[in-house]
Amino acid sequence: MNGIVKIKENYEFKRAYSKADSLVSPYVVVYYRKNSYGNVRLGITAGKKIGGAVQRNRAKRLITAAFRGCLPMIPAGYDFVIVARTRILSVKSTTVQTSIYNLLRKAGVCDSSYDEKITY
RNA sequence: AGAGUCGGUCAGACGGUUGCGGACAGAAAUGUCUGAGGAAAGUCCGAGCCCCGCAGGGCAGAAUAGCGGCUAACGGCCGCCGAGGGUGACCUUAGGGAAAGUGCAACAGAGAUAUACCGCCGCAAACGGGCAGAGCUUCGGCUCCGGGCGCGUUUUUGCGCCGCCCGUUUGCGGUAAGGGUGGAAAGGCGAGGUAAGAGCUCACCGGUCUUACGGGAACGUCAAGACCCUGUAAACCCUAUUCGGAGCAACGCUGACUGUAACGGUACACCUGCCCGGUGUGUUACGAAAAGCGGCUUGAGCGGCGGGAGCAAUCCCACGCCCAGAUAGAUAACCGUCCACGACAGAACUCGGCUUAUCGACCGACUCAAAGC
Numbered sequence: 001m002n003g004i005v006k007i008k009e010n011y012e013f014k015r016a017y018s019k020a021d022s023l024v025s026p027y028v029v030v031y032y033r034k035n036s037y038g039n040v041r042l043g044i045t046a047g048k049k050i051g052g053a054v055q056r057n058r059a060k061r062l063i064t065a066a067f068r069g070c071l072p073m074i075p076a077g078y079d080f081v082i083v084a085r086t087r088i089l090s091v092k093s094t095t096v097q098t099s100i101y102n103l104l105r106k107a108g109v110c111d112s113s114y115d116e117k118i119t120y
Numbered sequence: 121a122g123a124g125u126c127g128g129u130c131a132g133a134c135g136g137u138u139g140c141g142g143a144c145a146g147a148a149a150u151g152u153c154u155g156a157g158g159a160a161a162g163u164c165c166g167a168g169c170c171c172c173g174c175a176g177g178g179c180a181g182a183a184u185a186g187c188g189g190c191u192a193a194c195g196g197c198c199g200c201c202g203a204g205g206g207u208g209a210c211c212u213u214a215g216g217g218a219a220a221g222u223g224c225a226a227c228a229g230a231g232a233u234a235u236a237c238c239g240c241c242g243c244a245a246a247c248g249g250g251c252a253g254a255g256c257u258u259c260g261g262c263u264c265c266g267g268g269c270g271c272g273u274u275u276u277u278g279c280g281c282c283g284c285c286c287g288u289u290u291g292c293g294g295u296a297a298g299g300g301u302g303g304a305a306a307g308g309c310g311a312g313g314u315a316a317g318a319g320c321u322c323a324c325c326g327g328u329c330u331u332a333c334g335g336g337a338a339c340g341u342c343a344a345g346a347c348c349c350u351g352u353a354a355a356c357c358c359u360a361u362u363c364g365g366a367g368c369a370a371c372g373c374u375g376a377c378u379g380u381a382a383c384g385g386u387a388c389a390c391c392u393g394c395c396c397g398g399u400g401u402g403u404u405a406c407g408a409a410a411a412g413c414g415g416c417u418u419g420a421g422c423g424g425c426g427g428g429a430g431c432a433a434u435c436c437c438a439c440g441c442c443c444a445g446a447u448a449g450a451u452a453a454c455c456g457u458c459c460a461c462g463a464c465a466g467a468a469c470u471c472g473g474c475u476u477a478u479c480g481a482c483c484g485a486c487u488c489a490a491a492g493c
Contacts, residue, residue, distance in 0.1 A: 008448050043448090052161095053466050058452085061140095065453040068139075093453050 007043030007081065016043070016081040023103040027088040027096050028063065030103050031081040038077050042067060046084040059084035066097035070104065 007013065020033035035041060044063050046056040063082050088096060 006448080010448090054464095057466065061452045065139080069453090097453095 005037070005039055005041045007041050007079065012079075013043055013045065013081060016079065020079070020081065021107065023107055025099040025103055027085055027091060027099050028103075029083040029085065030100065030107075031083075032104070032107060033079045034077055035079045036077075040071070040074055040076055041079045043079075043081040044084070045081065050084055050086055050089070055089055056084075059088050062088060062093050062096050065093040066100055069093075069097040070101050073101070074104065 007016075016031045016033060020031040022029060022031045024030075044060050046059040048056075050056050050059050063084060067080070067082065082100070
């Protein structure tokens with residue numbers, strides 16, 4: 001998984017919602033938190049509010065693609081939980097990628113010296 | 121070309137870059153192949169598989185409901201019959217029993233499975249009116265005339281009783297023709313019959329059952345006979361047939377824990393030097409957390425447009441194919457080109473059906489109408 005480890009357990013998601021810092025964009029909500037594993041871990045949530053199985057699958061795929069695009073700028077040692085919002089279904093993955101990148105920079109997780117490495 | 125009926129197929133395509141699940145190869149890097157649906161959905165039926173239960177029988181409950189066939193099976197499919205709809209192709213059909221019994225039939229109406237309101241008829245009583253016979257007629261009437269008996273009276277006339285006829289009222293009874301109500305009023309209709317009436321009788325027609333004939337059967341018919349002839353069984357019910365329960369989070373395996381039971385009867389150690397007794401070590405079986413592995417895809421498999429049987433569903437044979445097996449869950453992202461501008465929608469043990477959702481495109485068979493040859 002190119003250094004991305006999936007978060008699977010329910011208690012990990014619960015911990016993220018209660019303890020991690022969060023940022024909001026029209027398409028996603030990002031929870032981020034330092035971990036002690038030394039790698040990047042990602043969990044994706046697409047609830048039934050989004051729609052049926054087809055819509056939820058598309059939302060997860062868009063977020064996976066967008067996050068992979070951001071990966072070069074993200075330092076190791078962080079957990080992320082990204083929650084899909086309804087409007088994500090009507091945009092391209094590049095839009096979501098820009099949105100996530102801006103949120104992470106605002107959070108100070110990745111600094112602007114990585115800007116040159118971003119690829120669309 | 122118009123209007124329509126039925127059946128079937130497809131479910132954006134191609135190219136590039138970056139990625140994901142699985143299989144195979146490889147020491148590895150990596151490479152090759154492959155990767156959602158017609159409904160994957162609803163979880164409504166039927167099975168496979170699997171676990172639990174089970175001597176046998178009954179009750180309750182549920183499902184099905186014309187006949188024959190197909191199928192592993194079905195409540196599914198095909199064909200046929202009956203009923204209904206359409207000019208037609210064709211479509212619809214929860215299609216056993218009301219003569220086992222019970223219930224219900226609102227409103228209206230006299231009365232709803234039995235009724236007597238009006239009407240019609242008979243008998244009785246009361247009251248009122250009338251009375252033979254004949255002639256003429258312009259059909260309106262007019263004329264001769266005024267039931268029987270008794271009493272009183274010269275007679276007229278009056279009174280009483282009786283008989284018959286008519287009308288009104290009341291009572292008792294008959295009736296289901298007619299009236300009106302209703303979805304439905306004793307199957308319909310006509311004739312006979314009668315005090316008036318009535319399947320009371322008869323003819324014809326309908327219904328149910330039986331027989332006869334035809335058909336493999338449902339069923340049909342020219343017929344014969346019988347008849348307790350309103351509707352309702354998606355009201356109870358009756359009849360026939362079928363049904364034990366749970367589901368892959370099933371179930372199996374590995375297992376920390378050392379828990380339970382049995383065996384062995386003393387091999388070793390300890391309490392204790394010896395006997396009895398006890399504890400631990402032993403063997404077998406069972407239980408079992410987290411987690412993992414299996415189940416998990418080669419099967420009632422798919423295609424079969426080749427051949428055969430059949431009206432068809434379907435079956436048989438040749439031939440070809442291997443077509444997701446994930447386990448927080450893989451098919452995507454981005455770019456380009458084209459067009460009809462892309463609907464409903466995501467496998468989760470597997471099949472056969474049903475039902476529901478669905479932008480459109482195409483193919484085949486057929487019907488109606490019009491025109492032409």
